[in-house]
Amino acid sequence: MRRDESPTSNAALASKSHWVGLSLVVGLAIILRLAMFVHVHAMSPQSSEDRSIAIHLLQGRGFSFGDFGYFGPTSIRPPVYPMLLTVLDATFGVNSSGATIAFLTINLLAGVGSVVAGFAIGRRLFQSSRAAYAVAILLAILPTQLYAASFAQGLSLAVLFILMTIWLTLSKDLIAALPAGLFAGLSVLTESVAVLPLIGLILVIASRRINFAVLMLAATFAVTTPWLYRNAIVHQQFTGITNEIWHDLQTGNGPDATGSTHLKFNRTQIGRLSPMQSDQLKRQPETVRNDYYRTWSFAWIRTNPIDYLHLCLIRVGKTVWLDWDHPNGLHPANITSRSICFVGWLIAIGMMIRRRRIEWVTLMLSIGLVAATCFTLAEARNGVLVDLPQILAIAWLMDRKVATCVT
Numbered sequence: 001m002r003r004d005e006s007p008t009s010n011a012a013l014a015s016k017s018h019w020v021g022l023s024l025v026v027g028l029a030i031i032l033r034l035a036m037f038v039h040v041h042a043m044s045p046q047s048s049e050d051r052s053i054a055i056h057l058l059q060g061r062g063f064s065f066g067d068f069g070y071f072g073p074t075s076i077r078p079p080v081y082p083m084l085l086t087v088l089d090a091t092f093g094v095n096s097s098g099a100t101i102a103f104l105t106i107n108l109l110a111g112v113g114s115v116v117a118g119f120a121i122g123r124r125l126f127q128s129s130r131a132a133y134a135v136a137i138l139l140a141i142l143p144t145q146l147y148a149a150s151f152a153q154g155l156s157l158a159v160l161f162i163l164m165t166i167w168l169t170l171s172k173d174l175i176a177a178l179p180a181g182l183f184a185g186l187s188v189l190t191e192s193v194a195v196l197p198l199i200g201l202i203l204v205i206a207s208r209r210i211n212f213a214v215l216m217l218a219a220t221f222a223v224t225t226p227w228l229y230r231n232a233i234v235h236q237q238f239t240g241i242t243n244e245i246w247h248d249l250q251t252g253n254g255p256d257a258t259g260s261t262h263l264k265f266n267r268t269q270i271g272r273l274s275p276m277q278s279d280q281l282k283r284q285p286e287t288v289r290n291d292y293y294r295t296w297s298f299a300w301i302r303t304n305p306i307d308y309l310h311l312c313l314i315r316v317g318k319t320v321w322l323d324w325d326h327p328n329g330l331h332p333a334n335i336t337s338r339s340i341c342f343v344g345w346l347i348a349i350g351m352m353i354r355r356r357r358i359e360w361v362t363l364m365l366s367i368g369l370v371a372a373t374c375f376t377l378a379e380a381r382n383g384v385l386v387d388l389p390q391i392l393a394i395a396w397l398m399d400r401k402v403a404t405c406v407t
Contacts, residue, residue, distance in 0.1 A: 021133060022119050029115045029140035033108050036146040049077045051152065054085035055094060063230075068281040068289065073234035075243045076286065079227055080190040081154030100152070107149035110156035115139050117163035122395055124170040125361065131395040138391045142341070143333045148384040154190040155384045161187035162194055162388060166361060169205055169216070177212045181219025188224060192241040193382060197368025197389075204360045235287045243286060245376060246293040252311065252377035254300055259314040260378040262325040315378040319370055320345065320390075323380035338383065341390035348393035359396050365389035 049065060053074065056064045063082070065074035085103070092098030118139045122132025139145055139159075148155040161183045168180035184202075187194045198220075206213035224241065231239045252259055273281070277296065281289050301308045322338040323329045345366070352359055366389040373382055 018123075018129065022116065022136060025119070025133070025136045025140050026112055026115055028137075029111055030108065032141060032146055033111055033149050036150045037104055040147070040150045048153065049074075050082045050085060050154070053077060053082040054089055057082065057086040058089050058094065065286075067286075068278070069283045070285055070289075072285055074286055075231045075235065075239050075241075076247075077244075078154075078189045078192050078241050080186060081157065084154075084157075085152060103152040104149070107156040110160045111139075111145065111149050113160045114145070114156070114163055117160065117167055118391070121163060121167045121170065121392075124167065125359075125392070126395060126399040128399050131399040134395040134398050135391055138341075138387070138394065142387055142391075143331075143337050144383045144387055147328075148381065153381075155381060158187050158191035158194060159384060159388065161190060162198070162385070165198065166201070169201065169212070174212055174215065177215035178219045181216040181221075182223055184216065185220045185223025188220075188241055189227060191385070192244075193369070193372045193385065195241065196372040197365045197385075200364030200368045201361065204364055235285075237287060239287070243290055246290040246297065248377035249297040249375075250293040252315065253297055253308055257311060258325045259311040260318055260323050260325050260380065312374050315374040315376075316370055318378040318380075319373045319382060319386060320366075322383065323378060326380040329380055341387060341394065344394035344397060345390040348396050351397070359392070362389045362392045362396065365392070 053063055053065055053076075056062065062073060063079065064072055065076055066072075084106070088099045088102045088106075089095075092102055115136045119132050119136040122135040123129070126132060145156075145159070148159075164183040165180050165187060168176045168183065171180075184198050188198065202213050202217055202220075205216065227241065228238075231241075231243070235243065251257075251261065277292070280292055284292075318324070321342045322334060328334060348359075348362065349366070352363070369382065369386050369389065373379070
């Protein structure tokens with residue numbers, strides 16, 4: 001064996017090759033996100049609850065929101081992104097170009113971080129480097145990931161936090177449980193829909209590494225408990241990370257509902273209530289409005305159980321495939337990418353069941369994300385999170401060992 005063909009030399013060359021390849025994927029991710037910023041004219045941040053709450057925080061009015069003629073403390077959104085927007089607005093000015101550039105830069109960096117974290121997960125989870133590259137490339141190019149980064153919203157950060165959680169849970173070091181819990185808590189405080197898949201992930205870890213799961217859970221509660229305590233104090237009842245579930249249940253179900261945020265006969269955003277219902281909600285605090293939403297939803301479900309189950313099945317399809325009622329849902333790029341991910345996910349799950357080799361990370365993320373939406377409301381933006389188990393499923397198919405078994 002020649003000196004330059006020694007195992008140490010070959011390992012160094014392989015490591016250098018991976019860094020070069022990953023750098024190219026990162027460069028692609030940056031270029032595509034910058035192009036998307038221009039394409040959607042993202043220099044004007046979209047109006048949202050996050051923006052309104054951030055402005056109220058900046059004005060010294062607390063974490064608050066106004067609706068139906070009532071203004072007061074809110075838990076309609078998790079806290080991370082509104083607080084981040086507040087810092088950026090205070091630094092650069094509300095609705096200034098500097099603040100907008102800062103919003104988009106954070107999303108850009110979160111996207112780049114997700115590509116790197118996805119590659120690192122692939123290296124730990126799979127045997128072949130091509131599977132790791134598949135994870136990184138898909139995170140870099142999927143339209144759902146690109147579009148999420150183009151507005152002032154927390155989805156790109158939530159994806160990064162979830163990926164960091166998964167990467168750390170794959171570590172053999174017990175101490176990694178603490179930062180894993182930290183990132184798990186941050187992901188839930190950024191997008192509360194992440195709570196169910198992360199609970200599933202912790203349960204899987206507990207079945208194999210109980211000490212790791214306990215430490216991770218303790219760190220997660222250390223991050224989330226202050227916010228849970230705040231919500232219980234201001235609303236005088238336990239509300240969880242957000243109290244939006246009953247509004248979502250009412251929004252996703254009813255005679256005109258399609259299961260998502262658009263009506264059956266009118267494709268505008270749902271918000272239509274009867275005059276009597278609107279009067280009941282006026283000048284009522286958030287918790288009282290949620291009580292009404294819960295009452296109305298359960299009344300309709302009890303009267304129309306078959307219609308409700310039908311809507312639940314529709315929501316499953318919209319969650320794991322695409323929201324065909326969304327204005328951008330039928331864009332060719334969205335249909336193509338979501339269909340490829342959906343089919344790859346189905347094939348992988350089928351092979352896992354057939355060969356009795358279950359990839360628990362993929363399975364628990366899938367079950368959690370579907371369960372988080374199918375009973376209440378399917379939102380097209382949740383496709384950004386659903387990408388994760390589907391990407392891992394495709395990478396699993398591309399892993400050398402699986403490919404060898406198939407051939």
